[in-house]
């Protein structure tokens with residue numbers, strides 16, 4: 001790849017000889033050596049429109065600050081996918097000790113878009129997540145202030161809004177206090193993805209920058225839009241900004257809004273704890289979001305310390321018999337007089353009797369059976385059967401949308417700002433078909449197709465889950481014969 005006159009090898013192996021004393025190659029005096037770094041290809045509009053101009057970044061002439069040395073990020077600046085290595089073994093598992101790298105996010109000295117002709121569109125898709133309005137706000141203010149872009153539009157109602165609604169003109173005056181509001185002012189929806197109509201509308205409205213805020217489903221849609229835009233050879237940059245309260249998007253460190261949701265979940269857990277502690281044989285049961293992943297439940301459990309057992313979709317559990325949930329709760333109630341259970345909404349799905357056919361939402365996601373009320377009634381049934389006449393209370397709390405329909409906390413707001421700015425810089429430089437996000441704390445550009453395919457589930461074999469088990473001392477729910 002040729003960028004700004006520097007040739008960078010992408011998607012192929014740069015062999016760094018592991019010679020004695022060989023700097024980067026030799027990490028220690030053991031036999032471990034990184035033999036190569038593979039830089040992921042980052043799509044660029046010039047891949048199919050070779051004659052695009054190279055313009056000076058207008059930040060150079062900013063009235064407010066002078067870019068200092070090192071301000072601009074060059075094509076040789078990379079972020080490594082892994083920073084943890086087992087020098088004696090095989091972690092991370094990679095053929096021939098290849099290390100994956102991504103282009104670093106940030107302002108580029110040379111850009112491809114004349115700000116005067118930029119027509120930017122911003123859309124939000126999928127479920128709500130704290131911080132969506134902050135990202136929209138920062139996209140608008142960043143494009144306006146950093147680059148002098150004046151034509152910025154909000155697409156209402158998610159993907160379907162491209163072809164079914166009028167774009168909403170946005171400017172700093174309009175969005176200035178949006179970061180204080182939960183939800184998305186642009187509104188969002190599931191389903192309604194019609195590739196032809198969406199790209200047709202992008203062409204008809206003459207948008208040349210498309211900022212797509214959404215989760216894993218949205219990123220799969222963004223990958224399709226990017227491919228179709230490329231097939232039509234349109235001068236349109238497409239960027240994904242990963243959003244999901246469930247934290248189920250892979251490669252990036254975490255998604256924005258997740259920390260806020262975990263913080264909100266504490267209120268429910270605290271209430272469940274107070275209720276359980278104040279009752280005779282009290283159980284506090286809290287159901288938390290997490291369609292197919294238990295990240296919210298796991299992090300809420302770790303930060304609370306009041307939780308006795310955390311049930312997640314990635315770790316099957318059972319109720320009856322040795323090593324089961326009831327036996328464990330029996331011990332806890334005898335020891336402490338109360339117990340707190342946190343269950344992720346996707347947990348225990350194969351234990352709940354199904355009375356009707358599996359449903360799907362308009363995006364095709366499964367609609368789950370409600371684990372909370374089922375578990376509550378199972379707990380009552382168990383107690384009445386095994387401890388007839390003894391006092392017992394289950395207080396069930398389902399905060400559902402309360403953990404995601406709030407404004408982002410300070411950490412997430414900062415994160416949203418950095419994401420928006422990263423997206424703008426990459427797009428203005430002509431990159432397309434990418435997602436921006438932090439990898440090991442540093443912001444990178446990742447091909448959207450890679451993000452669309454990479455999920456993020458809780459790894460029950462890693463240290464974090466072991467940590468949960470050491471905090472709760474809950475059973476592993478592995479049946480022993």
Ligand SMILES: Nc1ncnc2c1ncn2[C@@H]1O[C@H](COP(=O)(O)OP(=O)(O)OP(=O)(O)O)[C@@H](O)[C@H]1O
Pocket residue numbers: 125126127128158159160189190191192193214215216217218219220221222224243244245246362363365
């Ligand atoms: N494979 C796909 N191809 C094209 N579009 C898709 C695909 N999957 C989902 N979409 C579209 O992406 C949008 C959002 O998808 P979805 O409802 O699954 O939410 P999400 O982006 O995963 O966010 P979250 O899970 O955090 O709520 C919807 O408009 C949906 O139609």
Ligand SMILES: O=P(O)(O)OC[C@H]1O[C@](O)(CO)[C@@H](O)[C@@H]1O
Pocket residue numbers: 127128190215244245246289290291345361404
């Ligand atoms: O917004 P809806 O369609 O009710 O969907 C709720 C789902 O959205 C999420 O918040 C994010 O995917 C899940 O945790 C939850 O299952």
Ligand SMILES: [Mg+2]
Pocket residue numbers: 126215216217244
């Ligand atoms: Mg999703």
